[in-house]
Amino acid sequence: MSDFSSDAVLLRRIEYGDYDYIITFLSETNGKISVIAKNAKKSIRRFQGSLDLFSTMNIQVSFPKKKKNALPVLVNVDLIDPFEKIRTDVEKTGYASYWMEIITFYLEEQKSQSGLFKLLFFSLDALNSGAISKQVINLLFQIRFMSISGFAPDLKNCGVCRMPIDKTRAENSHGKVIFDVKNGRLVCDKCMKRTVINSVRISKGTLKQLAWINENGITKAGRIKFSSLAIKEGETLLQAFIPFHIGREFKSLLFLNRIKREL
Numbered sequence: 001m002s003d004f005s006s007d008a009v010l011l012r013r014i015e016y017g018d019y020d021y022i023i024t025f026l027s028e029t030n031g032k033i034s035v036i037a038k039n040a041k042k043s044i045r046r047f048q049g050s051l052d053l054f055s056t057m058n059i060q061v062s063f064p065k066k067k068k069n070a071l072p073v074l075v076n077v078d079l080i081d082p083f084e085k086i087r088t089d090v091e092k093t094g095y096a097s098y099w100m101e102i103i104t105f106y107l108e109e110q111k112s113q114s115g116l117f118k119l120l121f122f123s124l125d126a127l128n129s130g131a132i133s134k135q136v137i138n139l140l141f142q143i144r145f146m147s148i149s150g151f152a153p154d155l156k157n158c159g160v161c162r163m164p165i166d167k168t169r170a171e172n173s174h175g176k177v178i179f180d181v182k183n184g185r186l187v188c189d190k191c192m193k194r195t196v197i198n199s200v201r202i203s204k205g206t207l208k209q210l211a212w213i214n215e216n217g218i219t220k221a222g223r224i225k226f227s228s229l230a231i232k233e234g235e236t237l238l239q240a241f242i243p244f245h246i247g248r249e250f251k252s253l254l255f256l257n258r259i260k261r262e263l
C-alpha cells in the first residue's frame with residue numbers, strides 16, 4: 001500500500017499504551033482503515049484536538065516501509081467538521097453510534113467505498129444540523145447502506161411468487177404485508193402457508209415510502225413526509241433485518257432504544 005491522504009470519518013478510537021490511540025476511519029479513497037496515532041493521548045496539540053468520534057477530517061496516512069505488518073501511521077489531520085452537535089445530544093449520539101457500528105462490523109479493511117463515505121457524511125451532516133428529522137435520516141441511512149452493500153431486500157414484490165405487493169390482498173395479516181427477516185423478503189398472503197417465525201408486519205404505504213427514499217437522490221430525502229406509523233414500521237423492519245443480516249447484536253441499538261424510551 002502506498003501513502004495517501006483522503007477525507008475520512010472517525011468511526012472508533014481505542015487507547016493504546018500510555019501515549020497512542022488506534023483509530024478506525026471510514027476514508028473516501030481507501031475504505032475502512034485502522035491507523036496508529038502516535039503521542040495523540042499525551043499531546044492534544046499533536047492532532048489539533050480533533051480526534052473525536054464522528055468528526056470528519058482530511059487524513060494523511062503513511063505505511064511503515066520496514067515492518068510490513070505494522071499498523072499504518074496517522075501523520076496529519078485537517079479538521080473538516082467536528083459535528084459537535086451530535087456529541088452533545090444523547091439521542092443524536094445514539095443514532096450516529098448505530099451507523100458507526102454497522103459500518104465497523106460490516107466492512108472489510110481497505111476496500112474503497114466512496115458511496116458509503118458520501119452517505120455517512122451526508123447523514124452525519126443532516127443529523128448535526130437538524131435539517132432532516134432524526135428518524136427519517138436514520139431510515140435513509142439504513143436503507144441506502146443496504147443498497148450500496150448489495151443486500152437490500154426487494155420491497156415491491158413477494159419474494160416467493162414475485163407478485164407485485166401492490167396487487168396482493170393482505171386479508172390474513174389485516175392489511176399488512178409480512179416481512180420474513182430470516183430470508184430477507186416480503187411474503188404475500190397466498191405464499192404464507194406457515195407462520196414465519198422471525199417476521200415483521202408492515203403496511204403497503206410504509207413500503208412505498210421506503211422504496212422512494214431508496215430510489216431518489218439523498219438530497220431529496222428532507223422533502224418526504226413520513227407518518228409516525230411509517231417511521232415506526234420502517235424502524236422496526238430495518239433494525240430487525242440489518243443486525244440479523246450482519247449476524248450480531250448491536251450494543252448501540254440497545255442504547256438507542258433505551259434512551260428513546262426514556263425521552
Ligand SMILES: [Zn+2]
Nearest residue numbers: 158161188191
Ligand atoms: Zn407470493
